[in-house]
Amino acid sequence: MVEHGIHATQAVVTLDVPLPGIIWGWMITLNMWAKSIGTGVIIVGAFLLYRHKKEEMPNLRWQMPLISFIFLNIFLLFTLTDLHHPYRMVNIFLHPHWTSAITVGAWMASLFTALVTVMLVIGYFDAHPYTGKNWKLAKVARENSSFYEKIFPFVVFLAFPVTLYTAIIMAEAAARELWQTPAEVMQMIWAALLAGSAGLIMISGSWSKESRKDLALVLAIATLFSFLMYMGEYFFSFKSAEAEATLAYVHSGGEYNAEFWFAMVLGFIIPFFLAVRNMKEDNRTLLRFAAILALIGLYLAKDVWLKIPQMLNLS
Amino acid sequence: MKLGFLVDLNLCMGCKGCEVACKVENEVPLGSWRLRVKYIDIGTFPEASRSFTPLRCNHCESAPCERICPVSALHYLENGIVNVDSSRCIGCAGCMMACPYGAIYMDPETNTADKCTYCAHRVESGMMPACVVICPVQANIFGDIDDDESHISRYIMEHQGAVQVRKPEKNTIPKHFYVGGGNQTLNPLAQQRIEGYSLFNNVTHLKHIGNPHESVIDRFLEPFETEEKLDNRSFVDFDNKAYEGGH
Numbered sequence: 001m002v003e004h005g006i007h008a009t010q011a012v013v014t015l016d017v018p019l020p021g022i023i024w025g026w027m028i029t030l031n032m033w034a035k036s037i038g039t040g041v042i043i044v045g046a047f048l049l050y051r052h053k054k055e056e057m058p059n060l061r062w063q064m065p066l067i068s069f070i071f072l073n074i075f076l077l078f079t080l081t082d083l084h085h086p087y088r089m090v091n092i093f094l095h096p097h098w099t100s101a102i103t104v105g106a107w108m109a110s111l112f113t114a115l116v117t118v119m120l121v122i123g124y125f126d127a128h129p130y131t132g133k134n135w136k137l138a139k140v141a142r143e144n145s146s147f148y149e150k151i152f153p154f155v156v157f158l159a160f161p162v163t164l165y166t167a168i169i170m171a172e173a174a175a176r177e178l179w180q181t182p183a184e185v186m187q188m189i190w191a192a193l194l195a196g197s198a199g200l201i202m203i204s205g206s207w208s209k210e211s212r213k214d215l216a217l218v219l220a221i222a223t224l225f226s227f228l229m230y231m232g233e234y235f236f237s238f239k240s241a242e243a244e245a246t247l248a249y250v251h252s253g254g255e256y257n258a259e260f261w262f263a264m265v266l267g268f269i270i271p272f273f274l275a276v277r278n279m280k281e282d283n284r285t286l287l288r289f290a291a292i293l294a295l296i297g298l299y300l301a302k303d304v305w306l307k308i309p310q311m312l313n314l315s
Numbered sequence: 316m317k318l319g320f321l322v323d324l325n326l327c328m329g330c331k332g333c334e335v336a337c338k339v340e341n342e343v344p345l346g347s348w349r350l351r352v353k354y355i356d357i358g359t360f361p362e363a364s365r366s367f368t369p370l371r372c373n374h375c376e377s378a379p380c381e382r383i384c385p386v387s388a389l390h391y392l393e394n395g396i397v398n399v400d401s402s403r404c405i406g407c408a409g410c411m412m413a414c415p416y417g418a419i420y421m422d423p424e425t426n427t428a429d430k431c432t433y434c435a436h437r438v439e440s441g442m443m444p445a446c447v448v449i450c451p452v453q454a455n456i457f458g459d460i461d462d463d464e465s466h467i468s469r470y471i472m473e474h475q476g477a478v479q480v481r482k483p484e485k486n487t488i489p490k491h492f493y494v495g496g497g498n499q500t501l502n503p504l505a506q507q508r509i510e511g512y513s514l515f516n517n518v519t520h521l522k523h524i525g526n527p528h529e530s531v532i533d534r535f536l537e538p539f540e541t542e543e544k545l546d547n548r549s550f551v552d553f554d555n556k557a558y559e560g561g562h
């Protein structure tokens with residue numbers, strides 16, 4: 001490799017244009033983070049419903065779509081806001097280009113949000129029988145209560161591609177060698193499980209111990225594997241010269257190094273041990289604390305991973 | 316027909332004529348470039364030399380920018396040019412993430428993605444791209460690489476073994492070739508950037524031109540805002556103080 005290195009080439013750029021800097025910034029980090037929560041609560045919620053009786057998690061039916069709805073809307077809002085021409089978003093629907101994961105993702109996420117909204121409306125009015133007694137919407141929702149259970153499997157099925165399509169966008173971003181398909185896909189899955197379990201932990205105060213134990217288990221697995229994935233990429237980046245040069249922004253200290261290790265320790269390692277401990281003895285406060293730490297860690301880790309490849313000079 | 320470009324780096328003398336011609340022809344805004352000539356100093360004194368590398372879009376045959384564009388604002392023309400339709404662009408910057416050559420910029424005036432189009436508008440009416448016409452040493456060669464008899468095809472054949480593209484490992488199949496290039500000139504990872512290589516580190520724009528870092532609210536209000544009327548008075552009244560320290 002030495003013959004390609006700067007010491008061998010002695011090539012110094014003496015006149016050029018400045019580097020463009022970070023183009024996809026915090027709004028895209030927030031967008032990915034919010035999407036992980038919005039889809040993750042559905043995936044983890046389905047897992048809990050498979051393992052436990054509904055009665056053990058009385059508020060799940062309406063609060064799960066509520067969390068999903070809120071974070072999907074944050075995700076959609078920041079997707080729109082990050083566009084230089086937000087109103088032209090409509091072009092994705094009028095002139096779709098199907099080779100683009102952005103197009104496919106936008107269509108799927110819109111459908112997903114619409115279905116989650118329907119689940120929320122039905123779930124809410126079912127859980128609050130005295131609210132809006134004379135409202136037409138409430139009446140229609142209550143009359144079609146079973147529709148919730150009918151669309152739920154489809155929503156769960158859709159949650160996977162919706163959470164994963166950003167990994168495909170990153171794979172299509174051929175300029176950024178750090179973002180590789182299989183690794184990013186796995187990262188997104190772990191992120192969804194982490195964010196989903198953390199989101200549901202917040203509303204699990206009144207649930208059975210066993211269901212909370214399952215949430216702690218999912219959180220522990222997701223934080224552990226997220227950590228291992230990042231470590232793998234951190235230490236084995238030498239497989240590509242560009243990825244190695246990108247990770248130099250983390251390896252060599254500085255603000256991204258601090259952000260990265262903050263995310264790893266505070267966001268993944270500590271919540272992992274807290275979650276494992278919680279599987280043995282149920283402590284709601286501690287579990288919520290672990291969930292909050294994990295969500296902060298996830299945001300920071302995603303932020304570093306999004307930004308560092310953009311600092312590399314491409315030409 | 317497949318249009319291609321070749322730059323003979325042995326001929327280029329770094330006059331930046333092509334850069335200026337491109338700016339003028341395409342009205343490329345301040346702080347943005349469709350084509351730029353990079354100066355690279357190689358070696359140590361007394362064995363030092365300076366090389367000049369013009370860099371523009373490669374009009375890749377398998378273009379990641381075209382693939383990722385959600386609305387086909389980036390699209391192929393029949394002659395192989397990768398063109399941009401700025402009226403359709405939503406400004407998602409996906410293409411900027413995808414192009415491995417950093418060839419795309421966000422136009423601060425239109426807030427849409429833009430790049431070299433091989434002067435598609437000139438080519439359409441039978442003219443050569445502006446950068447080709449201006450080059451005093453004819454280092455830029457442009458033509459149909461599907462035609463064995465074209466100047467560019469003959470040039471490529473004559474220099475077999477010495478014709479290179481940037482980052483071939485990316486499988487983008489660039490249609491922009493270099494003769495006389497090497498790792499030092501074509502591989503950005505083999506080059507060091509030291510403080511002061513750029514004269515344009517902090518370009519500020521006049522208010523009416525727009526700003527790539529405009530606020531989020533501006534993006535939503537933009538279609539409803541009326542353009543400020545400009546006359547000579549506007550420039551006389553221009554408040555220099557507000558922009559001091561910008562350059």
Ligand code: SF4
Pocket residue numbers: 371372373374375378379380381397413414415416417418419430487
């Ligand atoms: S060089 Fe970049 S902008 Fe040009 S066609 Fe290839 S990927 Fe697209």
Ligand code: SF4
Pocket residue numbers: 383384385386387388389403404405406407408409410411427428
């Ligand atoms: S910024 Fe414009 S041209 Fe680039 S991918 Fe997005 S819509 Fe397409």
